[in-house]
Amino acid sequence: MDPKNPPKDNKAKGWFCTWPQCKITKEDALDMLMPLGLDEYVIAEEEHADGSPHLHAFLKLNKKVRWSARRFDLGDCHGDYRPAKSWRAVQEYCMKDGCYISNIDLKAARQKQSKMKKEDLLKDPEELMDSGKLNPMQLCSFLKNSAAYKMLLQQKRKPPVEMPEKKRHFWIWGPSNTGKTTWLREKMQEGEWFQMPTNNDWNGYSGEDNLYIDEYKGQLTIQELNRICDGGAKVNTKGGTAMLSWIPTVYVLSNFSPSQCYGRCNDALLETLLNRFQVGKMEEFAKPNFGYEKNN
Structure with a gap:
């Protein structure tokens, strides 16, 4: 020099x-x-x-x-x-x-470096940018890689030995402007959430446990909705497939009750849906009234 x-x-x-x-x-x-x-x-x-x-x-x-x-x-x-x-x-x-x-120990150093990269893919990107680990110009690439890594981990997961309560999902219905979306947003303050598609394109899904759909009018068949509720299902993405969480919780917001959405279905098939959902009617921003499983 x-x-x-x-x-x-x-x-x-x-x-x-x-x-x-x-x-x-x-x-x-x-x-x-x-x-x-x-x-x-x-x-x-x-x-x-x-x-x-x-x-x-x-x-x-x-x-x-x-x-x-x-x-x-x-x-x-x-x-x-x-x-x-x-x-x-x-x-x-x-x-x-x-x-x-x-x-x-170069081998150990390589393994540590690899582990740190994997851990970073599971972190909040805003936190990584604040710490200087992530450049804002790299954000799009990071989000894509993070989603792919989360999905890889999801596909490797095995179903839990003890499955959660079957009737753990929520169907909240009632007229417009009664607070259904407000109720959901309060729930969304915790955990990771993904909006369910109605066109069978789950692009962007990366293992979120909480799934929701708003303004629902029965676009999915009962069989498909049941399959999503039970977890571990393979769904379509652009250019491939993804695997749903083994323990999802599904939130359906609708102006209609299950029986109104699926009025042409026979009682036995509708019962399979009601076995999975707590059905609550929302009226004027009150808490949902979960007494409508059988009668509506």
């Missing part, structure tokens, strides 16, 4: 160092560098194409330091010192020939 032209990013914790034509052993080099405050290191001996010995090193210090032409000199052996732009890439470069000493 030309002392008259120091690197633009001249303050760093991680450094890539090269000492050409240096006969100092990697072990002796470590002894000479330790007083600088090393947290992590990879120091490698390498034979250059002309047969001369070289040393390469990745050095992570315990604090950021400014670039100095002589900071990492090994006695009279002067080298080239640059901030390491990619710590992992520099570590792997120094390890490539196998003749190195290090206090870094």
Whole structure:
């Protein structure tokens, strides 16, 4: 590195160092560098194409330091010192020939890095942007990758040994402007929610447990609605399929009761739906009256 032209990013914790034509052993080099405050290191001996010995090193210090032409000199052996732009890439470069000493378990570091990426995909993107881990320009890509990863996890889940109460779903009905949507929005303050489609296109679904549909008029068959309520069903997405949560809770908001939506169905089929739903009538922003399963 030309002392008259120091690197633009001249303050760093991680450094890539090269000492050409240096006969100092990697072990002796470590002894000479330790007083600088090393947290992590990879120091490698390498034979250059002309047969001369070289040393390469990745050095992570315990604090950021400014670039100095002589900071990492090994006695009279002067080298080239640059901030390491990619710590992992520099570590792997120094390890490539196998003749190195290090206090870094690169395999474990890779696994940790991979785990952190997976954990990040499950986090709130707003939280990641606030912490500086996610650039707003990356948001669309993050949301797509997050949805794909959540769906992968969902597909690997096994059904619970003990299934939840069968009659756990809610059918809230009543005239317009009686507070059905307001009631639902209060529920939506907790948990993750997904709006059920009526065209069999579940694009964007990523394993949410709470499913809802508003202004429902019986667009789905009873058989399909029952299948969704029972969980674990495969549904269509653009270019593929998705798997529903094993333990969904379905919320149906409608101006009509189940029997009004499915007036042409026989009683036995309608009963299968009522076995899954708590049916409540909403009147003038009061709490739903759950006494209409049989009579409406």
